[in-house]
Amino acid sequence: MAQVGERESEEFTLVTTKPYFDLPTACPLCLPLFIYLKLAHFPFSLSFNSIFPDSDQIPYVESGTYVAYNNENGGVIENLKRDGIVDLDSEFLSVPDWVAMKAMISSWLADAMMYELWVGSDGKSACKIYYSDLSWPIGKVLFLKQVYNIKQRLGITKDNAEQMEDEIYKRAEIAYGALSTRLGDQNFLFDDRPSSLDATFLGHVLVTLHALPETSVLRSKLLEHGNVVRYAEKHRTELIESSSSSSGPQFRSVPSSSTPKRGSKPKSQPKREKTEGEKTFKRRARYFLAAQLLAVLLFLSLMGGNDAGDMELDDEDEGNAFD
Amino acid sequence: MSNPDSVPDLTPPDSERQKPFDTNEIDDEDGNDGDENDVEDDDEDEDGNDGVFRGPNRPKPQSREARFRSGKLKMESLLQRMKTGPVSVRVHDVIIKGNTKTKDHIIEAETELLNNVGSMQELLKASQIVNLRLQALEIFDSVKITLDSGPPELPGTANVIIEVVETANPLSGQIAAFTKAEARYSTVEGSLKYKNLFGYGDLWDGSLAYGYDHSTELSAGLYLPRFKGLVTPVTARAYLLSQDWLKFSSYKEQSMGLSLGLFSSEHHDVAYNIAWRTLTDPSQMASRFVRRQLGHNLLSSLKYTFKVDRRNSPMRPTRGYAFVSTTQLGGLVPDNRSLRFLRQEFDLRYAVPLGFYRAALNFGVSGGVVFPWGNGFSSKPSSLPERFFLGGNISPVCALGGPTTLWGFKTRGLGPTEPRRHVNDGTADPSGVDFLGGDLAFTALADLSFDLPFRWFREKGIHAHVFACAGNVAKLTENEYRNFSVQKFVESLRSSVGVGLVVPTSFFRMELNYCYIVKKFDHDRAKTGVRLTFFAAP
Numbered sequence: 124m125a126q127v128g129e130r131e132s133e134e135f136t137l138v139t140t141k142p143y144f145d146l147p148t149a150c151p152l153c154l155p156l157f158i159y160l161k162l163a164h165f166p167f168s169l170s171f172n173s174i175f176p177d178s179d180q181i182p183y184v185e186s187g188t189y190v191a192y193n194n195e196n197g198g199v200i201e202n203l204k205r206d207g208i209v210d211l212d213s214e215f216l217s218v219p220d221w222v223a224m225k226a227m228i229s230s231w232l233a234d235a236m237m238y239e240l241w242v243g244s245d246g247k248s249a250c251k252i253y254y255s256d257l258s259w260p261i262g263k264v265l266f267l268k269q270v271y272n273i274k275q276r277l278g279i280t281k282d283n284a285e286q287m288e289d290e291i292y293k294r295a296e297i298a299y300g301a302l303s304t305r306l307g308d309q310n311f312l313f314d315d316r317p318s319s320l321d322a323t324f325l326g327h328v329l330v331t332l333h334a335l336p337e338t339s340v341l342r343s344k345l346l347e348h349g350n351v352v353r354y355a356e357k358h359r360t361e362l363i364e365s366s367s368s369s370s371g372p373q374f375r376s377v378p379s380s381s382t383p384k385r386g387s388k389p390k391s392q393p394k395r396e397k398t399e400g401e402k403t404f405k406r407r408a409r410y411f412l413a414a415q416l417l418a419v420l421l422f423l424s425l426m427g428g429n430d431a432g433d434m435e436l437d438d439e440d441e442g443n444a445f446d
Numbered sequence: 447m448s449n450p451d452s453v454p455d456l457t458p459p460d461s462e463r464q465k466p467f468d469t470n471e472i473d474d475e476d477g478n479d480g481d482e483n484d485v486e487d488d489d490e491d492e493d494g495n496d497g498v499f500r501g502p503n504r505p506k507p508q509s510r511e512a513r514f515r516s517g518k519l520k521m522e523s524l525l526q527r528m529k530t531g532p533v534s535v536r537v538h539d540v541i542i543k544g545n546t547k548t549k550d551h552i553i554e555a556e557t558e559l560l561n562n563v564g565s566m567q568e569l570l571k572a573s574q575i576v577n578l579r580l581q582a583l584e585i586f587d588s589v590k591i592t593l594d595s596g597p598p599e600l601p602g603t604a605n606v607i608i609e610v611v612e613t614a615n616p617l618s619g620q621i622a623a624f625t626k627a628e629a630r631y632s633t634v635e636g637s638l639k640y641k642n643l644f645g646y647g648d649l650w651d652g653s654l655a656y657g658y659d660h661s662t663e664l665s666a667g668l669y670l671p672r673f674k675g676l677v678t679p680v681t682a683r684a685y686l687l688s689q690d691w692l693k694f695s696s697y698k699e700q701s702m703g704l705s706l707g708l709f710s711s712e713h714h715d716v717a718y719n720i721a722w723r724t725l726t727d728p729s730q731m732a733s734r735f736v737r738r739q740l741g742h743n744l745l746s747s748l749k750y751t752f753k754v755d756r757r758n759s760p761m762r763p764t765r766g767y768a769f770v771s772t773t774q775l776g777g778l779v780p781d782n783r784s785l786r787f788l789r790q791e792f793d794l795r796y797a798v799p800l801g802f803y804r805a806a807l808n809f810g811v812s813g814g815v816v817f818p819w820g821n822g823f824s825s826k827p828s829s830l831p832e833r834f835f836l837g838g839n840i841s842p843v844c845a846l847g848g849p850t851t852l853w854g855f856k857t858r859g860l861g862p863t864e865p866r867r868h869v870n871d872g873t874a875d876p877s878g879v880d881f882l883g884g885d886l887a888f889t890a891l892a893d894l895s896f897d898l899p900f901r902w903f904r905e906k907g908i909h910a911h912v913f914a915c916a917g918n919v920a921k922l923t924e925n926e927y928r929n930f931s932v933q934k935f936v937e938s939l940r941s942s943v944g945v946g947l948v949v950p951t952s953f954f955r956m957e958l959n960y961c962y963i964v965k966k967f968d969h970d971r972a973k974t975g976v977r978l979t980f981f982a983a984p
Contacts, residue, residue, distance in 0.1 A: 138737075174741030180727075185734065188868035192730060206870065258744035258783045261722055265742070417956070424951030425906050 133187040135167040135208075140181065140252060142171075144333045147363055149252040151236045153182040155319075155326030156199050160184075161362040162317035163209045173256035177265055184208075200319050211318050218313060224305065224320055227298045232327050234277060235295035239331075239341040241273045243288065248334045296344050303348040310354070321358075328355040524566075532565035538596035538603035544610040547645040548585060553608065555672050556580050560606055569593065569604065576608070583671055584649060585642040586610045616641040623953055623982045633657045647671040660690040681707035694858040695880045696732035696866060697740060699831055700724045715751040718778075720744075723785075725830065733864035733880040739830045744784040747776035753846075760844055761955045761981070762895065762909070762948070763797040764806035770846050776832070782820060787832055789816040791848030791887075804909070805896035810842065812849040813888045818923065828923045833883030836860050836917050837971065841957055842891050843913075844981040849887040852917045853979070854942040854961030858883070859971035861919035879969050884919030888935075891915040895948065907950045911957075916941035941965045942972070954982035 137160060139153035147169065148154050160167050172181055179194040184203065191202035204210040215221050240249045246266065253269075254262030274280075279287045302324060305312055311321050328351060335342045346352060527533050537560045542553050556579040563569045573591045580589045588611045596603030621636045637653030649669040656662055665685035673680040687701040703721025710716075725740045732740070750773045757766035770793040777786030791814030798807045814834050818826045837859035838851040845851065852860070858881040866878035895911040897904050918939045922930060946959030957979045966972045 172738075172741065174743065178740070180730065185737070188733075188865050189870075190730075190737075190867045195730070256783055257742055258779070258781045261742050261744055420953060421949065421951060421956070424953065425908075425949070 135165070135184055135186045136170050137167050138170045138172055138181060138183050138185065140171065140176065141173045141256065143252050143255070144248075146329060146333055148182075149248075149330060149334045150182075151233075151240070151326060151330045152193065153326075154330060155323040156182045156184075156193075158325050158358070158362060159200055159211065159319055159322035160209065162322055163211055165209050176253035176257070177269060200322075211316075211322075212320075214316075215313050215318050215320075220305065221313070221320070224302065224312065227301060228320060228323050228327065231294040231298045232324075235291050235298075235341055236327055236330065237273050238277060238279075238288070238291050239335060239339055241270050242279070243341065244336050244339050246270070248336060252334065292340055292344065295341055299345055299348050299351065303351050306350055306354055308350060310357075325355055325358055328352070329359055332356075528566055532567060534564060535566050535569060535602055535604050537561055537563055537569065537606055538600060539605045541605060541607045542610070543607065545612065547612055547642060548610070548647060549645050552583070552645075552647045552672055553580065553610065556583070557606070557608065569606075573606065580608070580610065583647050585613055585616075585647055587613050613641050616643070633661075657689075661688060663687045676709075678710050679707075681710075683707075691858070692727075692729050694835075695830065695882065696729060696736050697725045697727050697830065700726070701745075703745070713753055715749075715753070717749050717751075718747070719749065720746045723831070731867045731869070731878065733866050733882075735827070735864050735882055736830065736880050738827070743829065744779070744781070745776060746779045746784050747774050747787075748778055749774040755846070757795065757797055760846075761950050762907070763795065763808055763843070764804060764895070765797050765799045767797070768795040768846055769793070770848075772848060777819065785829055785832075786820045786823075787816055787818045787828060789832055790814060791834075793846050793848055795846065800896075803897040803899070805894065808843055808891070808893040808895065810891040810893075811889075813886075814848045815886050815922070817885060824923070824927070825925050826923060828885050830883065833885060834887035834919050835881065835883040836887060836889065836919055839977070839979050841955060841979045841981040842889070842915060843893050843895075843911075844955060849889040849917060849919075851979075852889060852891075852915050852940065852942060853913060853944055853959060854963050854972050854974070854977060855940065855966075856971040860917075860940050860966065862921050863969045881969075881971075882921070885922040886930075886935075887917070887919040888939075889915065889917035909948050910946065911948055912943075912945045913959075914941070914943040938967065939965065940967065940970060940972070954980050956980055 137157060139148040139157065140150040141148065143149040146154060147157055148171075157169070167184070172178070175181065180192045182193055182199060184191045184199055189206075191199050191206065191208075193199050196202050196205060204212065240246075240252075249269075250262065250266055254266060257265070277287060277291070302312070309315050311317050312324065313320070328345065331339075331342050331345050332352065332355065524533070540554065540557050540560055542550055545553060557576050559572050560569070560576060563572050570593075573593065577589050577591050580586060590609045592607040592609070594605040594607055596605050617638065617640050619636070619638045621634070623634045633655045634657075635653050635655035637651050639649060639651040641649055643650055647670070650667070651669075652666045654662075654664055663685055665683055665687075667681060667683035669679060669681045671679045683705045685701070685703060685705070687699075687703075689699040691697055691699065701721045701723045703719060703723075705717055705719040705721075708716045708718055721744075723743050723745050725743075727736065727740055752771045753769070755766075755768040755770075757763035757768050772789075772791050774787075774789040776788070777784050791812070793810070793812040795808065795810045798809075800806060816828050816832050816834065817823065818828055820826075834849055835858040836849060836852055837855040838857045840851055842851050842853060860881075861884050862882045863879040864882055866880055891913065892915070893911055893913040895909055897909045903909070916939045918935055920926075920930060920935055920938075941964040942961050943964055944959045944961035946957050949956045949958070959977050959979065960975070961977055962974050963972045
């Protein structure tokens with residue numbers, strides 16, 4: 124079921140945003156990863172970063188000097204699969220519905236969640252989830268910046284706001300319908316075995332049910348699918364509440380890393396070699412230029428007659444005269 | 447422009463009337479523009495204000511030479527009187543002329559000490575001081591102070607006439623280099639200044655500074671000499687600062703803030719700073735400790751600096767002592783989510799002249815400690831940018847301002863480290879570490895400088911020095927203080943010795959040193975060899 128890679132005995136730590144709304148983490152990007160590791164029965168401890176909400180590195184998994192960031196290689200789950208640490212999906216990739224479901228969850232539902240959290244509802248939930256540990260002026264500015272970014276990403280303008288909203292909700296409704304049908308009365312979406320799609324879908328559903336306000340349109344649409352709600356609550360009880368009683372996630376508010384939007388891998392092998400050589404060359408060129416400039420300055424100063432010492436003495440005397 | 451002579455200039459007088467203080471008059475009509483202190487004796491002073499000495503019924507004026515001779519005699523007799531004892535006079539009125547834009551109260555505030563003079567000698571000295579102070583406001587092209595006699599019904603009084611010429615061109619620019627001891631690197635700064643925009647002596651400036659260690663600062667500032675009756679000038683500076691520490695500690699720092707200089711005198715300085723600071727890691731290679739520190743913080747702190755510098759020169763101290771103590775308290779907002787810390791550093795220097803070849807022994811000791819405060823402070827980490835980092839290319843002898851550098855050690859080159867992220871692509875550099883700095887730092891130095899026995903070197907000020915230094919940083923936060931012991935700290939002191947040549951130029955002081963690293967630890971970035979250090983006085 125789950126493949127646990129060969130690692131040193133160092134413990135794995137998952138770094139997410141802080142817990143809220145009775146969830147171990149209320150961020151819709153972080154909760155799926157938590158659930159995924161729980162579904163895989165992968166041992167890990169939990170740590171929080173509450174001062175970098177606009178980071179795209181969070182959530183990340185670390186162990187010693189190993190780190191799997193969310194903004195590399197398609198996300199933490201893909202990283203963990205690639206590095207042979209955890210993989211729940213090895214048997215599902217050939218299932219015909221898999222790709223369609225994955226596309227629906229990662230685009231339509233993800234967009235709907237982003238919209239509802241930042242634009243659709245009054246934003247209070249988002250502020251609580253992300254900015255409750257930041258000083259007010261910073262939180263306010265980051266919130267406004269994020270709302271603007273979301274609108275840009277979803278292509279929402281003043282003219283098409285209503286139309287876009289309708290479209291987002293309609294797609295979410297279609298996605299809920301399809302997933303509800305797919306789920307039926309099973310415990311999991313595929314073959315009654317957990318997969319990363321279950322983790323992602325569960326994360327979305329739990330945040331929608333617990334973090335969004337009751338007036339939320341998205342939430343009301345989700346409540347129409349009773350089997351989905353039952354599925355989410357059942358797993359919540361099993362995975363989250365049982366884990367909090369046993370291992371007890373550490374509620375340390377520690378800052379974590381983040382980067383402003385960057386590409387995927389930091390470096391690839393051929394690129395790094397090239398950059399090293401270039402870097403050395405540039406460094407040497409800089410030293411050469413600096414040495415030239417220094418020589419010119421020295422020449423001007425020394426050959427031009429240096430009275431710096433005397434001048435300083437005069438200044439000192441003048442300064443003292445008026446004490 | 448300013449020429450504070452103690453003896454007033456003489457020009458031909460045109461009156462012989464005796465006055466209570468018996469000065470000779472100086473005729474300004476011939477246009478002595480270069481003179482700053484003119485003593486005038488206005489005998490017929492129905493108007494008494496403008497140095498015109500003719501009354502309505504005067505006889506024909508004497509010849510110029512005769513006037514000159516008579517004036518000279520009078521001046522000599524006045525000076526004779528002044529030599530023997532105080533010539534009593536008090537100031538009746540201070541008249542300000544020439545300020546079209548500058549508000550009167552700005553100039554009057556600088557002339558307050560004229561009101562307390564009791565003698566001619568004090569008046570002359572006070573006039574010089576007032577002249578310098580007005581020049582120091584930087585908003586006037588020239589300042590001329592004329593002493594005139596007071597109204598005839600009040601004997602023994604004088605009027606002081608201050609004529610200012612406001613700057614014709616209020617915009618000025620400059621490029622300067624200096625070393626910021628706090629930042630531990632040298633900076634080149636280009637700035638534009640606009641003087642006296644609103645007539646309050648306000649100086650506005652915008653500047654762009656680039657530091658040696660890839661830091662950039664864009665800032666705009668305001669200097670107000672008199673703000674609502676406050677004793678000292680007030681400065682305000684808004685800045686955007688970006689510092690790149692990726693090579694040393696895998697993070698970049700961006701700050702946007704406002705700093706207010708609240709009080710500044712010769713020995714004391716109080717400043718308040720509020721800033722939004724963000725630490726990021728674009729390289730995604732940071733170690734665990736640095737990853738935990740990345741994010742946004744609100745910094746609201748008050749900083750008090752006490753400074754006494756009695757050394758004869760900051761560039762080549764050969765005599766005297768200096769002491770600097772800086773206390774910074776962060777978290778001065780009711781919001782407990784802002785950064786809360788207490789940082790204290792001190793620096794003590796002592797220079798002893800040895801009497802031959804202009805030799806001097808310089809001793810220096812500096813230390814600092816930083817600690818967070820608030821609930822659970824002992825287990826919280828201190829903030830990375832507030833920690834102490836030792837190493838760099840500035841000269842330890844000159845840089846005053848806490849423990850900053852040791853000869854031979856590179857920027858952020860010693861102290862606690864943590865391994866960076868390991869990326870599994872085959873070309874990973876396993877020795878990559880992040881320097882984390884410490885909560886407690888200590889450095890000590892001894893430096894013997896002496897002239898070289900060659901005249902050319904002596905003329906240029908180039909001299910040699912032999913030095914030794916030691917220092918260490920340690921972590922105290924996150925409960926590490928329980929494992930701290932002074933003995934361990936002393937045993938792990940890094941040290942270096944060396945010899946070098948010091949080249950002081952008009953821009954900066956450069957040292958070309960050969961450093962021998964006596965003690966260092968595994969990850970320290972220090973090498974025995976030739977190194978250049980710099981220092982530019984701010």
